[in-house]
Amino acid sequence: MPKDKFFKDIENKTHPGEKLIPTHCSYCGMQCGMNLRVNTHTNQIIGVEPRYEWPVTLGKMCPKGVTAYQQTNHKDRLLRPLIRDNAALKGTKDGFREASWEEAYDLIARRFLELQGSYGKDSLSVFSGVSMTNEKCYLTGKFARVALQTRYIDYNGRYCMSSAAAGFMRSFGVDRGSTLPWTDLHETDCLFIAGSNTAECHPTSMFRIWEVQNRGGYLIVADPRETPIARRADVHLDLRPGTDLALANCMVHLLIQNGHIDESFVKEHTNGFEDMAEVVKEFTAEYTSEITGVAPEKLIRAAEIYGKAPNAVVMFARGIEQQHKGSDNVSAYTNMALVTGKIGRPKSGVATFTGQGNGQGGREHGQKADALPGYRKIVNPKHVEEVCKVWGITPEEMPQPGVSAQEMFGLMLDKTIRGLYLLCSNPAVSAPNQNFVRSALRQLDFMVCCDFFLSESAEFADVVLPATTWSEDEGTVTNLEGRCIKINKAQEPIGESKPDWLIQVELAERLGRGQYFRHLQSARKVNDEFRLASKGGYADYSGITWEKIEKQNGVFWPCRSEAEEDTGTPYMFLDKKFYHPDGRAKLCALPYRPPAEEPCTLYPLRLTTGRVVYHYLSGNQTRRIPFLKDMCPEPFVEVHPEMAARYNIVHDERVRLYTRRGEAVYKVKITEAIRQDTVFVPYHYGHEESVNLLTIDALDPMSKMPEFKACAAQIEKLHKEEVNGQ
Known part of the structure; x- marks a missing residue:
């Protein structure tokens, strides 16, 4: 049998009482093709199969993708809104009670409006993420600037792309x-x-x-x-x-x-x-x-x-x-x-290599501090005018640019920002210099978190709203190539959870700004407005319809016409025309600068961080999946054998790793795969295991990216009583 026919027969085979929903993985920018297996009697996801016809990965999946479906019906899912009645317990899982959506919405609207009445529109902020669909990312930018009318919005892509x-x-x-x-x-x-x-x-x-x-x-x-x-x-x-x-x-x-x-x-x-x-x-x-x-x-x-x-x-x-x-x-x-x-x-x-599932699309359509849909800029009056026409506001109503994610925490500490709407992100694990970040979250007068699990960041919230997982909603994402693809809904939301876009539409109504949102009653309608808002921008998605995506196995932006013959732009610059005004690329003269923090006598090692194959970002999702947790249940510090001998430490021993910002205890993994002057710790773990307690928040002056990958560190053996107390 020909190989193509063999794979096709496998893929199309369903069992009685099951249906296959074609979609893509919820994790990294590869967005591997998959079919979710759904029980037609219970309408619940029960498994996954690869999609061999998906051209990017040809049926291949990693351990995270194979188990991604297990998050949807997980026992830890948030099923109803939570309200914190004991502010003294902020930063813990305690002090919450279940509430109705009505009570939660009433409280959020009242507190947000009170803060803005006392301290101005910019006393509120939005911190979002790019593991959401383009539709949700787009609407989050609009929600911040039209519903909340604040300048302060940024996203976790600031730490990624x-x-x-x-x-x-x-x-x-x-x-x-x-x-x-x-x-x-x-x-x-x-x-x-x-x-x-x-x-x-x-x-x-x-x-x-x-x-x-x-x-x-x-x-x-x-x-x-x-x-x-x-x-x-x-x-x-x-x-x-x-x-x-x-x-x-x-x-x-x-x-x-x-x-x-x-x-x-x-x-x-x-x-x-x-x-x-x-x-x-x-x-x-x-x-x-x-x-x-x-x-x-x-x-x-x-x-x-x-x-x-x-x-x-x-x-x-x-x-x-x-x-x-x-x-x-x-x-x-x-x-x-x-x-x-x-x-x-x-x-x-x-x-x-894009880190998050929608790391490309999520940065193009208005979640960045200075950006508007279609990769337009708030500082460009023409760009502002074009977006305002779609949103139905005047250019004078468009807030000014805000600041980057890490800089927002500084504004929380000095009380410039007093309220936070957090969604699809877990900065209490993922941001650098965690002692600084967690202090900022505690300082807030009022914080709302949207998530489907109670993350480490949600533990700082006053209200937690239960959001849906990726498989309970539909929309588009843009993979690491720039190919816009479609996520399909596989089951109805469990409990009382709601998609992020719907939560924002309903909250806008409570905030007195419903006239700008109430027409957006489906992901499809949000997509229609999002494509219109991107039209004419560098990242032009106006021609990328859901139907075209299905027919062409994804469409590369820019794609400016809905006509079938416009197949988008798989190759950039084929005409050798770049996007600078003169059509030329810029060769950049870039003098060398050393890391912001070099090793010294007190901190002689170089600390770097990264991923392991079994976990994703802050680990809020993957640390709950039994197989993934079993494969890598805790963080570790990689140390070269010669360095280990110098410090008299052995494999699997626990040591204290510390920098100028904090300390944490990790199990040692001795390996020749690391430089002698360098130690490595994966960053997927929370609370006191977070390596970002140690990392430095020195920022790139252009991108405002923190320096996660290099700082000065030291290791020390634990005293006997500390080891026994572990």
């Missing part, structure tokens, strides 16, 4: 996470992957990466750790955390020095070459080795492979982006593609 966005905007004039479709990756000749533990964070992309090598192509990986993908690399650039900018500048210097640049492309389609070349010329292999710790011969070999490859893709993730110079890192690695002309064509380009 903001540096990629800022770097791409500076280099290209537009931010789309990938300039080519993922289905091209296995056909390229070289992959240069920086700061991505791909095999654990985006495992369903690995079959394409291995195929590059199987075909005789090359794999280069830049990472402080010898991750699974680094072990298979032709060159592993094992740099010190926080030194990526020096490494990228070195690559560009060597490409220029060895004649691997495309002079006609640089001359005709870019600006800034001379200034950039002047900056990078000092980054010889020897000088860069002193900064990064990477052997000079590795640097030379990596540049030679990339430079000679007929086609190549530069890829990166949070490792290079979550730094106080993350935007510079992105533009510096992007310089590699621009100087060689390996962009704007099939099998070559630049791509970022």
